[in-house]
Amino acid sequence: MTTYDTVLFDSDGILVEPPASETQAGATRDALRSVGAANVEAHHVDAIVEGVTLEDLYEICSTHDLEPERFWEARERLDEESQFETFRDGARTRYEDVTVISDLRQRCGVVSNNHHSTIEFVLEYFDLHSLFETYYGREKTIESLELKKPNTYYLEKALDDLEADSALYVGDSESDVIAAHRAGMDSVFVRRNHCRSVDLSVTPTYEVSDLLELADIVDHSETGR
Structure with a gap:
């Protein structure tokens, strides 16, 4: 052996x-709103949460006229902050x-x-x-x-x-x-x-x-x- x-x-x-998908979806929607995309289809939010690829990310940003680097910086920052919060409040x-x-x-x-x-x-x-x-x-x-x-x-x-x-x-x-x-x-x-x-x-x-x-x-x- x-x-x-x-x-x-x-x-x-x-x-x-693991992080709750609802928490990650909330952080993603907050990030989208922060860069001016308030009404993004649920399936695009789900795609970002469920392991987005580079190709998918550029396609989603193109669909909603977003600058990919600016959106992704906001998404990563808010996603991490949401994780820290769930650890600190005992939810995770x-x-x-x-x-x-x-x-x-x-x-x-x-x-x-x-x-x-x-x-x-x-x-x-x-x-x-x-x-x-x-x-x-x-x-x-x-x-x-x-x-x-x-x-x-x-x-x-x-x-x-x-x-x-x-x-x-x-x-x-x-x-x-x-x-x-x-x-x-x-x-x-x-x-x-x-x-x-x-x-x-x-x-x-x-x-x-x-x-x-x-x-x-x-x-x-x-x-x-």
Whole structure:
């Protein structure tokens, strides 16, 4: 059985509860209003919230005669502020089983599609910094949309930082599994409540219901049982 020297974790849905789509939609509508687009179709708002691509973003901005960089700056800023607010008011918190990470002997890191500055906030706010030797989120720029998972860009940066030879990536989405495999990593898909019924078109190396099962996977890999 594979022996892992490194374990990387997604953030939203793994370390902390994922942001509510209603919260992200509200921040997106606020951003649109701030740049003069008050009546944007719901499907365009949904597209922005549900993982907008660079092509989609330019198309939406063209439809509503918006300057893409100006809108995206407002959207990223307001989206991040809305996330900070939900953490501070207790509407969103970390998962209890995150504490198991402190028992792992592997080098650990975080790689997320969320903003890098939001990951910094999460690690600081929930006192998780000591668990991880490196972490990456994306920059709040339009260009960073092309670097999101399943792109392996940030995973590879973390693997380089940790000088990983054999690594495991823990996530809660299909794009996490795809990115891990593209980067030459094994994957763990965590079926938390928000993704309990998700059908995957790819097969993760492991599938668990929470992080408590992760220790067993790693321990078995080390002992060869």
